[in-house]
Amino acid sequence: MMHPPTSSAKNSLLKLENQLCFPFYAVSRLLTKAYQPMLQALDLTYPQYLVFLLLWEHQQLTVKELGEKLLLDSGTLTPLLKRMEQRQWLNRRRDPRDERSVIIELLPAGRSLEAQACAIPQHMLERVHMSDEAIAALRLHLTHLLTQLT
Amino acid sequence: MMHPPTSSAKNSLLKLENQLCFPFYAVSRLLTKAYQPMLQALDLTYPQYLVFLLLWEHQQLTVKELGEKLLLDSGTLTPLLKRMEQRQWLNRRRDPRDERSVIIELLPAGRSLEAQACAIPQHMLERVHMSDEAIAALRLHLTHLLTQLT
DNA sequence: CGAGAATACATTGTACACAATTAAACATTA
């Protein structure tokens, strides 16, 4: 007859090393730090880089669309986008067809960063020393978790 | 003859969906959010919960040791620990044998949270709907990445 | 021993994250 783990310090489930969440938390921050030298050369933060990835591909998106893709809300995005607007990287304006929406449009200064950023993903892939198969497997796990958690 | 990817928008490596980093960033934040309801019942933030995991196991640690285990520096830990001290969850004092170090000691109010927290890991494991094998495989990948990135 | 290096923590300033609230525009439906 099995018993549920006790609440004592012997409960190994309560040890940091046995948490599933902590490695994600740690790896996520370490990955961001690994980007740092490359992003600093462009004077970019990591979340700003993510916004650029979307704008380089789509040129124009609403705050809502950015939020859906990045899983961020306006509380995070509004000030972040304002800072990027100050740098002339993008443009913020209300959608005339629906004044509730704000359209974010890539400006030439933002577009010009793309050429300098295009080497970053390759650098990062080399940095982690993983086979294509391992990366593919990892991607599957992550996608599964994303769907489970959203 | 292969060419390196161009810097144009067609460079699929520059798309958000093909980044390895973004899923970690997203999963990490989603996991934290999944903890939220349970941690809120204890009036805890996620990093504070991580500190507790270590203190429940070790009772007493220096700021340096906490930082090494959580990969956080004093810039993050000092204010976080001060907030936890205000709640009487722990105690901060200089080590008499080395006045540079600060010893963090779990107090009874902090210890008493352990019993309420012990169900959290199990809840989270059920939440992600993954087999033990999948979790073990994922853990391996994460551990590999952690060592690569530290 | 004593000067300089190294260590451990605190502080400062910037930038996320995110819950909660507000406000304006739009949609719905009775």
Next chain:
DNA sequence: TAATGTTTAATTGTGTACAATGTATTCTCG
């Protein structure tokens, strides 16, 4: 169409993260 509800951003307040700097303590080695 007018009241009600929904959607979209902005705002407010709190709490991390982290680079850069400051400061007191300890170590090291000539």
